[in-house]
Amino acid sequence: xxxxxxxxxxxxxxxxxxxxxxxxxxxxxxxxxxxxxxxxxxxxxxxxxxxxxxxxxxxxxxxxxxxxxxxxxxxxxxxxxxxxxxxxxxxxxxxxxxxxxxxxxxxxxxxxxxxxxxxxxxxxxxxxxxxxxxxxxxxxxxxxxxxxxxxxxxxxxxxxxxxxxxxxxxxxxxxxxxxxxxxxxxxxxxxxxxxxxxxxxxxxxxxxxxxxxxxxxxxxxxxxxxxxxxxxxxxxxxxxxxxxxxxxxxxxxxxxxxxxxxxxxxxxxxxxxxxxxxxxxxxxxxxxxxxxxxxxxxxxxxxxxxxxxxxxxxxxxxxxxxxxxxxxxxxxxxxxxxxxxxxxxxxxxxxxxxxxxxxxxxxxxxxxxxxxxxxxxxxxxxxxxxxxxxxxxxxxxxxxxxxxxxxxxxxxxxxxxxxxx
Ligand SMILES: Cc1ncc(COP(=O)(O)O)c(C=O)c1O
Numbered sequence: 001x002x003x004x005x006x007x008x009x010x011x012x013x014x015x016x017x018x019x020x021x022x023x024x025x026x027x028x029x030x031x032x033x034x035x036x037x038x039x040x041x042x043x044x045x046x047x048x049x050x051x052x053x054x055x056x057x058x059x060x061x062x063x064x065x066x067x068x069x070x071x072x073x074x075x076x077x078x079x080x081x082x083x084x085x086x087x088x089x090x091x092x093x094x095x096x097x098x099x100x101x102x103x104x105x106x107x108x109x110x111x112x113x114x115x116x117x118x119x120x121x122x123x124x125x126x127x128x129x130x131x132x133x134x135x136x137x138x139x140x141x142x143x144x145x146x147x148x149x150x151x152x153x154x155x156x157x158x159x160x161x162x163x164x165x166x167x168x169x170x171x172x173x174x175x176x177x178x179x180x181x182x183x184x185x186x187x188x189x190x191x192x193x194x195x196x197x198x199x200x201x202x203x204x205x206x207x208x209x210x211x212x213x214x215x216x217x218x219x220x221x222x223x224x225x226x227x228x229x230x231x232x233x234x235x236x237x238x239x240x241x242x243x244x245x246x247x248x249x250x251x252x253x254x255x256x257x258x259x260x261x262x263x264x265x266x267x268x269x270x271x272x273x274x275x276x277x278x279x280x281x282x283x284x285x286x287x288x289x290x291x292x293x294x295x296x297x298x299x300x301x302x303x304x305x306x307x308x309x310x311x312x313x314x315x316x317x318x319x320x321x322x323x324x325x326x327x328x329x330x331x332x333x334x335x336x337x338x339x340x341x342x343x344x345x346x347x348x349x350x351x352x353x354x355x356x357x358x359x360x361x362x363x364x365x366x367x368x369x370x371x372x373x374x375x376x377x378x379x380x381x382x383x384x385x386x387x388x389x390x391x392x393x394x395x396x397x398x399x400x401x402x403x404x405x406x407x408x409x410x411x412x413x414x415x416x417x418x419x420x421x
Contacts, residue, residue, distance in 0.1 A: 002317055002321070002391070002395060003395075004392065004395055006391075007317075007390075007391035007392045007394065007395040008391070008392050010317075010391040011390045011391050011392055014310065014390075014391070015306065016302055016306060016307065016310055016386060016387065017390075019298060019301075019302050019387045019388065020387070020388040020390070022041055022042060022043065022294075022298055022387075023039040023040060023041055023042065023231070023387070023388050024039060024040040024041075024042055024045070025039070025388075028363065028368045028369060029363075029368055029369045029370075029371065030368050030369070030370045030371070030393045030396060030397065031371050031385075031388075032370060032371055032372045032382040032383050032384075032385075032389070032393075032397065033371050033372060033373050033381075033383050034228065034229060034231075034383040034384075034385030034387075034388070034389070035205060035209075035228050035229065035343075035344060035345040035373075035381060035383030035384075035385070036228060036373050036381075036383065037227055037228065037234060038208075038227060038228055038229060038230060038231030038232070038233075038295065038385065039231055039385070039388060040231070040233070041231055041294035041295055041298055042294075043294035043297075044231075044233060044290075044291045044292070044293075044294040044295065047290050047291065047293065047294060048287060048290055048291050051067075051286075051287065051290050052287070055067050055068070056287075068284075068286050071284070071286065071289050071290070072091070072092050072093060072280070072284050072289060074293075075092045075289055075292065075293055075296060076090045076091055076092045076239070077090075078293075078296045078297070078300060079092065079226075079239045079241075079296060080241075081300060082207070082208075082296065082299060082300060082304060083203075083207070083212055083213070083214045083222070083239075083241060084212070084213035084214055084215050084216060085214050085215055085241055085243075086244060088244070088275055088276060089241055089242065089243065089244055089276060090239050090240065090241045090276070091239070091240050091276045091277065091279050091280060092226075092237050092238070092239050092240075092284075092289065092292075093237045093238070093240075093279075093280055093281075093284055093285070094237060094238055094240075094281070095225070095235070095237075095238050096126065096202065096204055096223055096224055096225045096238040097126045097127075097129075097130055098238075098254075099223040099238050099239075099240045099279075100126075100127055100130045100131075100171065100200065100202065100223060101130050101133070101134065101253075102240075102252055102253055102254060102279060103200060103221055103223065103240065103242070103250070103279075104117065104130070104131065104134055104169055104171065104200060105134060105137070105253040106250035106251055106252065106253065107169050107198065107200075107221075107250065108134065108138050108140070108169070109251065109253075110249050110250055110251075112198075112249070113167065113168050113169055113196060113197060113198050114167045114168040114196060114197075115138060115140045115141075115168060116140060116141055116144070116166050116167065116168030116169070117131050117134065117135060117140065117143045117144070117168060117169050117170075117171070118143065118144035118145070118146060118162060118163070118166055118168065118169075118170050118171075119131055119143065119144075119145055119146070119170065119171045119172065120145065120146040120147070120148070120154060120159060120172060121145055121146065121147045121148060121151060122148075122151060122153075122154055122172075122173065122176035122177075122178065122179070122181060123171065123172065123173050123176070123202070124173055124177045124202065124204070127171050127173065127202055128143075128145065131143045131171060144162065144166050146158060146159055146162045151178055151179065152178070152179040152181060152334055152335070152336070153179065153181045153336055153341065154172075154176075154181060154183060156183075156184065156187075156188075159188070160188075160191050163188075163191060163192055163195050163197050164191075164195045167195050167196040167197045168196075168197055169197070169198055169200065170192060170197055170198070170199045170200070171199070171200045171202065172188070172199055172200075172201060172202070173201075173202040173203075173204065173205060174201050174202065174203050174205070174206040174210070174212065174222075174343075175203075175204075175205035175206040175209075175210060175342075175343030175344075176205070176343075177204075177205055177375070178334070178347060178375055178379055178381075179334050179335050179336065179347050179379075180205070180335045180336070180342050180343040180344065180345045180346065180347060180381075181335070181336055181341060181342065181343075182206070182210065182336075182340070182341050182342055182343050185201065185212070185217040185219065186216070186217040186218060189217055189218045189219055189220075190218060193218070198220055198221065199219075199220075199221075200221045200222070200223070201219055201221070201222040201223075202222075202223060202224055203222050203223065203224035204224040204225045204228060205228065205343055205344075205345070206224070206343055207224050207226070207228075207229060207230055207239075208228065208229030208230040208231075208295075208299050208304070208307070209229040209307060209308065209311050209343060209344035209384075209385070209386065210304075210308055210311075210343055210344065211304045211305050211307075211308045212304075214241055219241070219243070220242070220243045220246060221240075221241065221242055221243070221246070222240075222241045223238055223239060223240045223241065224238060224239060225238050226238060226239060226292055226295065226296075227292075228383075229299075229344065229383075229385060229387075230292070230295045230296060230299060231294070231295035231298065231299075231387070232288075232291065232292030232295045232296070233288065233291040233292055233295075235288065236288055236291065236292040236295075237284070237285060237288055237289060237292065240276070240279055242276055242279070247274070247275060247276055247278070248274065250278075250279075251272060251278065252272065252278050252279045252280075252281065254281040255270050255272065255278075255281070256280070256281035256282045257282070258277075258280035258281060258282055258283060258284065259272060259273055259277060259278045259279060259280040259281055260272070260273060261273045261274060298387060299387070302386075302387060306386075307386045307387065308344075308386075310386035311344040311384050311386045312339045314384045314386065314389055314391065314394060315339065315342065315344065315346055315384050316339060317391060317394055318346050318382065318384065318394045318397075318398075319333060319335075319337065319346060321394070321395070321398045322346070322348060322398070325398055325401075325402055326348070326398065326401055326402065326405075329402065329405045329406070330350055330351065330405065331348050331349065331350045331401070331405075332348065332349050332350070333346070333347075333348055334347040334348060334349050334379055335347045335348075344383065344384045344385070344386070345381045345382060345383045345384060346381070346382050346384065347375075347379050347380065347381045347382075348379075348380050348382070349378045349379055349380065350378065350380070350405070351378070352410050352411075353374065353378040353379065353380050354374055354378070354413075354415065354417060355410040355411065355413040355414075355415060356380065356401070356404055356405065356410045357372060357373075357374040357380050358410070358413035358414070359404045359409050359410045359412070359413055360372060360380075360397075360400060360401070360404065362413070364409070367396075367399075367400045367403065368396065368400075370396070370397055370400055372397075374417075376417075382397065
């Protein structure tokens with residue numbers, strides 16, 4: 001068990017501690033939901049404020065040439081560096097949901113893989129909805145949703161058998177949103193390739209907290225959102241990676257002018273750009289792009305390997321405390337205990353999870369507000385965000401969880417759920 005002074009010592013020794021000051025923090029509040037919406041980088045606020053005044057207010061249309069046209073590629077290149085791919089293999093824009101639709105549609109049309117879609121029960125609902133929607137647009141077998149014993153871990157042998165028996169396009173989230181289960185990416189990519197299949201990886205819960213090397217893992221297509229560990233801001237544009245060999249084969253089903261080879265020729269005939277830019281459709285969301293750049297810059301400066309190391313160290317400390325202090329009080333740990341199978345959030349459950357969660361968020365006269373999140377039916381997720389989470393905060397969470405349950409303070413809170421949990 002780490003005591004408070006020990007936790008403070010670990011914070012002192014933390015080589016990444018200086019990055020915390022680059023974010024906006026509130027007094028008396030411990031934020032453990034960076035796996036859902038990352039904190040505001042102070043530079044993002046300044047950049048957006050200045051751009052609104054100078055680039056939009058004063059520069060107006062001239063700002064396209066001066067500042068904005070080059071912006072999506074500049075940010076895409078930074079994501080290429082983070083994910084270990086060549087510049088020009090990533091495009092930023094749209095949401096993860098839209099990117100998934102575009103790319104799976106393109107793969108189905110292209111036809112290199114059997115026209116069969118599958119995913120698994122651990123995947124995030126939007127991915128499953130998008131795949132079901134695509135299933136209706138093509139004459140293909142129903143979407144296969146692979147099930148396992150529970151909703152915590154994938155059973156790799158079942159997953160592999162399913163790919164072998166139903167080859168085609170498989171969509172998986174590298175880190176599962178409920179339990180943080182982390183898939184063996186390279187092993188699965190190789191298996192898929194051996195069985196006429198391709199895995200489209202959703203990295204939303206991994207990017208910025210888990211070191212992902214898309215080349216080393218032999219990944220062909222990956223996408224994900226940038227508003228979690230990447231601190232890009234609410235609704236920040238998603239990234240899409242397509243291995244260069246596939247650029248000329250895949251066509252964007254939403255062939256808008258920004259995906260044209262020469263958008264400003266205003267030609268009547270669509271001619272897809274001969275690069276990943278063909279996956280652009282309409283005008284990029286400039287303010288959102290400006291807001292997301294500080295996040296990727298900070299992550300690159302901190303270094304993803306160190307971030308992952310700290311995430312593991314903090315998650316292990318948290319889990320050890322949970323086992324000793326909270327499991328005896330009726331909590332269960334829902335995330336894998338082996339760090340090689342876990343992303344950067346730790347999920348717990350309790351019969352009164354929702355009320356406990358509200359108790360944490362409300363704080364008390366003697367305790368700070370603690371912000372995790374809740375996912376049905378009874379999961380409380382704590383995002384370990386190595387850019388700004390402190391060991392001291394982890395220790396405080398344990399104390400408050402103990403207090404809420406021992407004193408039954410949670411009984412003051414309603415059992416009825418609010419809309420955003
Ligand atoms: C795995 C995963 N995919 C997709 C999304 C959301 O996608 P979008 O950016 O389209 O809202 C989330 C959001 O939490 C997610 O966890």
